[in-house]
Structure formats: structure tokens, C-alpha cells
Amino acid sequence: MKFKYLKHTADAKFRSFGKDIDEVFCNSALAMFNILGETDKVKPIKERKISIKSRNYESLLYDFLEELIFLLDTEHFFLSKVKNLKVSKDFTICAVVVGDDINNYEVSGDIKAVTYSDMEIKKVKKGYEAVVVVDI
């Protein structure tokens, strides 16, 4: 399982899984876009490079997801997949995100912002897990 949605009254909350930190970041991005529609159906038409430095893993995850919302708002970018994602120990992330114009798909709802509410990234037996609440 890449991610699952958790109970939350007003917004969207998810737990994402991965064998390492890179995979958790990747699956968090997919979880966030699946709030709007099915990323599996999105064609890999355009690519955008992402490179961010932050002060810890939580802030880095926040910034990474926020960058994707920025692309959604300014370029209508809807995610299909993430390539070559690498999170380094100095809290930097490099990735190539691949997707298409959201107006070509049936989607619903909105993503307003990432929040720190209940956010966690932790090491578990099988790798890593993250919890994120997104303001919708």
C-alpha cells in the first residue's frame, strides 16, 4: 500500500508508506493529488524539476507538497508520477514530477494548503511512514 486516508471531519488526512524516506515523500505527493482525482489516469505530458532545502524532514515534506500546490495553482499541474526523487541528509530534496493539465481530467474539490497539523514522519519496522493533513 502506498497510502491510506484517515478520518478527519473537515479536511483530508493521510498516512503514506515507504521502504525509505524517498518513497514516503513520493507516496505523500500521490496521496495529496488523489484527493482531487485518480493520478493513475493522468498522462505523463509535462515534467517539472523540483529542488528544495529545508530545516528538518517535516518542513521539507511541507515545502515539497506546497511546491506541488503552487504548480497546481499556477500551471494547472496534475501529478501522474514522481521520478528520480532523492532526499538527502542535509534536508534537501531533488525530484522530477511528471503530469498533465488538470483540466483534461474529471476532478473534484480543491487543495488549499499543506498544514503542520498532526504531521509526523517516523521510522517503522518496514521503513518509514508520514502523516499529513491538507486543508481543502
Add this chain to the structure above:
Amino acid sequence: MVTKWDKKLKKVKEDVYQIDKEGNMNVPVKIFASDKLMKKIKTDESLQQGVNVACMPGIYKQSIMLSDAHQGYGFSIGGVAAFDTEKGCISPGGVGFDINCGVRLLVTNLMKEDIEKKIKEIINTLFENVPSGVGSESNIRLSDEDLDEVLNFGLKWALENKYATKEDLERCEENGYMKTANASKVSPRARKRGRRQLGTLGAGNHFLEVQYVDEIFNEEVAKIFDLKKDQVVVMVHTGSRGLGHQICGDYLRKIENEFSEVVDELPEKDLAYAPADSQLAKDYLGAMSSAANFGWCNRQVITHFIRKSFEKVFGPEVKLDLLYDVAHNIAKVEEYKIAGKDTKLYVHRKGATRAFGPGHKEIPKVYRAVGQPILVPGSMGTSSWVLVGTDKAMNETFSSAPHGAGRMMSRHEANRKFNSDKVIRELEENKVYIRAASRRGITEESPGAYKDVDEIVESADKVGIGKKVARLIPMGVMKG
């Protein structure tokens, strides 16, 4: 359900509960809700959030939660808090991501019977003219200078560019522009997110509804508000779009960097605040006010599109006058009597509507004698309300009233539980025509996913923080 709050919650009087000051709390928490709504409120984290807010520096009197309260980030939704302008603080989390999310109501010269047969045509025309849904943008292209004007001067820009009338400005909270705005404090990222979104409805719980006045509860005030039974009105519920969301995020991060020692001590990071006397507090106030101005311009440009749509369907004689426009996610400087002295406070309303009573100088002259119109939107397909402000709210809630129904079920859960065909059919049986950008949006916003707005309004009326004037029933809904 028994919760940990049962022992702490004290019923002060009918529809008013209190959690007494203890531990780190600077003031008590006061909840204005009926027994039935209170049961719902204590099931999530909102009361804990109310307590957390009561611990913040320079908070006055009480941490307030209204009848539509539910869990938010840091601060609960349906929450009000007022802080000292020198020793207190300003918190982006006390406003929320959707700065100046709010409601406006347009009053038409049409009656229910004039429009019944044309409801599909008008909703479909609105759907074509008002961009909506995630990823939508308007055809208004703003230069850097234009955007500065929007951010600094709000509806003044709209008036100069023929999207607004003079009367529109007179009948908008703050006359449609906050003097505390400072566009230079808005980041390039926020500007980029907002640039193509002026005049767009957005998605999620935002909507545009054609409604009629179903019942009048106060004839005298209704007359002054120009509302009569069976009259057609149009309600717009949206905010400052990506621009406002980005400003909130930007400043939460700035506070985290600059006041990390304060933020690390907080029970929730989203409670992050800037001390009132810091430069960052002033900068946030400038940026947030700019987003508020953008929000008013957004609802105004949409109003322009609505007027054009109605003219197309009903001819040039049709009129849509603004009754009022109120923000329900905002922080501002307001004056209150504290220990007999006029004192300026930073009042934060997160999912709460300003509700000034009779005589307040900030109310448009035409309404001043009776009080401010309070607009309470329902959920899709249910009733919405017009209330009037009271003196009581001035003393009890820093002049605030509930802002809407408030969710009680996640979108995900609603999606599983409801079926879009059935929701559409049920709405049509009640003579409500709906047009949405997606079918899933219909189930997610299904009336069953929200609290009962009538119950919320009854509770506010009973406590006296907003008195009922008119109930509005939808005829047609447009969802993002």
C-alpha cells in the same frame, strides 16, 4: 457519548457553556451552542483548541467558540479571539488559510414565480460565465501595477475598472478595502498564485446559489434590508483563492523561522503567532489585509459576471443590488470598552462573522439604526439565513456570530456514503437544480455531510448574538 470534557464543561445558562481558567490558561473558554450542538462539538479536538487559544499571550476576556465550531488547525473553526495590540499577538492560524473567505448577498427585483421556469437556464448561464473548479482561471489579466491596486485598494480598483458601483462599496464590510493593506508584504509566489484567479469561484465548499426568501422573521428589519417574501436573491460564497492560502503559509513559515523558541513550545505548530509589537506582526497584518482586499475584489468581479448573466436571461431591466458582503476568516483592529476604557484589539475571526449591533459607525448608514446584516450560508441545497447584529454580541463575542453549517463528516466519508445520482434526484424533488464541475463534488458536499444550519442559527438567535431576519431557500446551485 462521554468524553474527557464532560467534567470540565459548565453550563452557564441556556445555550452557553464554559471551561474555567486553569493551568496555563489566561482566560476561560466560552462556547455558545445548544445542548445538541455541544454534543457534536465535544467529539473532536475543537475544545482542546479553544483551551490552547486561551493560553495565548494578551488574550482578552475569553476564548470564544460559536455554535458551528469544529476542529481546525491550531485555532478551531467557529472561533473568535481578541488580543492586546501591544502585549498580545497576531496569528495567521487564527484567520485560516482562506483569508477573507466570506459571503455576499445580492437582492434582485425578481420574484420566485418569475424565475421558476428559467432556473436551469440561469444556472447554466452562470456556469458558463463564472469560472469554477480546481485549475480554473478567469480571463482578467492583471499587470503588476493592477495587482498592486487590487491588493492595496480592493473595491476601489473594482469601481475604477467598472466591476463595481458606488453602492457596492457602501454596502461591503470595510467598504471593500482595508486601510491596513500593504502589497509590498505579499510574496511573489502569492502574487503568482492569485494573478489569474481574480473572478473565480474555486471549488470545495464554495458555491453560488440562486435563492428565494422563504420566511421573514422580523418585518421591520427586513424592510430596511429590502427583503420581502418570495423575492429572489443570489448568494456568493468564496474567498481570496490561492493568493490568500499562500500568504497564510508564507507567514506561518516566517514566524517559525523568526520565533522558533516560541513555536517549539506550542502544543500545535499552527498556533504560531507573532508578538504584537514585532515587525513581523505588522507585515502579516499588511499582507493579510491585502488578501482580504483581493477576496472582496474576487466576489465583486463574480458579481459583475452574475449581473451580466441575469441581464442575458432576464433582459436589461433586471437589478441585482448588493445587500451586504461579510468576511468570515479575518483579523482586524477593532475598538471595545475594556474596564470602561476604549481599547484597540486584534480581533481574530476564523469561521465567524462580524456582527456589529445598532449604531456602530462601521455599519453602512442605511442599516445603522438596526444593526449589521449577518449572512449565514447553509450547505448545498439547504437553507441559508440573514440575521441582524445586536448589542449583546458586542459584549459577549466581540461582535461575532456563526458563519455557516460546518462539516460533520469528511469528504472521503461523504463520498462513500452518498450517491451523486441520488443526491441530485433528492435535490430536484425539492426543486433545487444543481450544476457542478464534477459528480464527485456533489456527493462530497452533500447536505448530509453538514450540521443543520437551522439549529446553528436558532442557537445564535436564542443567545441573542444575532437575531433572525429571513430564511433563504435555494432554487439553483452552482458548485465548483
